[in-house]
Amino acid sequence: MALLLVVLMSLMPLTSATAAPVDGGRSGAQPGASYEDLPPSIDASRHYLFYLHGRIVELRGRHAVSRVHGPYDYDGIVKALADRGFIVISEVRPASTRLGYGEKVAGQIRRLLAAGVKPEHVTVAGFSKGGFLSLVASATLGQPNVNFVIMAGCGIGPSRQIREEFAPRLRGRILSLYDAADREAGSCREAFDRAPGLQSREVRLDTGVGHGLFYAPRKEWLDLVSAWASGQP
Numbered sequence: 460m461a462l463l464l465v466v467l468m469s470l471m472p473l474t475s476a477t478a479a480p481v482d483g484g485r486s487g488a489q490p491g492a493s494y495e496d497l498p499p500s501i502d503a504s505r506h507y508l509f510y511l512h513g514r515i516v517e518l519r520g521r522h523a524v525s526r527v528h529g530p531y532d533y534d535g536i537v538k539a540l541a542d543r544g545f546i547v548i549s550e551v552r553p554a555s556t557r558l559g560y561g562e563k564v565a566g567q568i569r570r571l572l573a574a575g576v577k578p579e580h581v582t583v584a585g586f587s588k589g590g591f592l593s594l595v596a597s598a599t600l601g602q603p604n605v606n607f608v609i610m611a612g613c614g615i616g617p618s619r620q621i622r623e624e625f626a627p628r629l630r631g632r633i634l635s636l637y638d639a640a641d642r643e644a645g646s647c648r649e650a651f652d653r654a655p656g657l658q659s660r661e662v663r664l665d666t667g668v669g670h671g672l673f674y675a676p677r678k679e680w681l682d683l684v685s686a687w688a689s690g691q692p
Contacts, residue, residue: 493537493547497567503575508545508582508688509564509596510537511589513673517554528671539676543685545582561595568600578604579632582688586610586673587644594650598628603658607633608684610673611644629654634687635661636680640669660692 492498515523516533523531533551541547548567552560568581583605585593590612597607613635626649635647651659666672666679673680 491541491544493541493549495548495550497548497570498546501571501574501576502546503577505546505576506544506580506582506688507571507576508540508547508584509567509593510540510547510549511560511564511583511585511592512536512549512552513587513589515587517552517556517588521551525671525674528669528674530674532675536676539681540584540684543681545685545688556592558592558595561592562599564592564596565599568596568602568605572602578602579606579690582606582608582684584608584610584684584688585612587612587670590644594625594629597631597633598625601628601630603630603632603656605631606688606690607631608687609633609635609647610680610684611637611641611670613637613647613650614643614645626650626653627655629657632658632687633660634683635659636664636673636683637661638664638666638669638672640665640667641672643670660687 512533513531515525515531519531521533523533525531537547537549564583568583571581572578583593583596585591585608587610590609593607593609593612597605629650633647633651635651637645637647646661646663647659648661651657651661662683664672664679666677668677
């Protein structure tokens with residue numbers, strides 16, 4: 460946790476992502492495809508979902524294993540989201556990733572909107588540190604109709620910075636998910652309450668798995684993410 464605090468509090472330039480697809484090289488925005496950056500051509504009729512993984516993948520790679528929570532099935536999660544019909548945009552972030560990554564995601568979303576994609580067809584779903592970065596993207600973008608899902612992303616990192624700098628600027632349809640047994644993260648309600656007019660919902664799951672719930676593509680949270688990204692309440 461100490462390392463996470465140091466990393467998140469530091470604002471440094473990011474290494475730009477590649478545009479390489481991770482879907483076998485298909486061109487264009489294919490339903491059920493996944494890319495490390497925006498696809499080379501944008502189909503404005505599709506639903507796009509950015510998946511921002513947890514900090515452990517930055518530190519230990521796409522096949523990361525936690526001593527507490529076990530394997531992090533990054534590729535399985537990306538595939539499960541793509542199998543639900545979304546164009547998934549996700550990359551393994553470098554260990555040097557700073558808060559500016561949320562600003563980068565906001566820029567990618569602006570490019571989608573400029574290409575004619577409806578804001579309600581764009582979702583940013585992030586877990587743990589990825590959830591915190593999703594909040595940064597929401598505050599930076601300022602778009603009331605883009606969807607966000609924060610999975611165990613509150614109560615970690617610089618909580619004062621969330622309250623004072625980002626929370627008042629949060630915009631969008633934001634869903635918070637966390638497990639009752641999670642000892643590392645919890646409710647986003649305090650942050651949401653500081654954002655005037657925010658469309659938000661919070662679901663406290665009771666699986667007993669804790670933070671590790673989001674390490675694998677489990678139906679308990681996948682169904683909720685999919686429904687929220689599709690515009691369901």
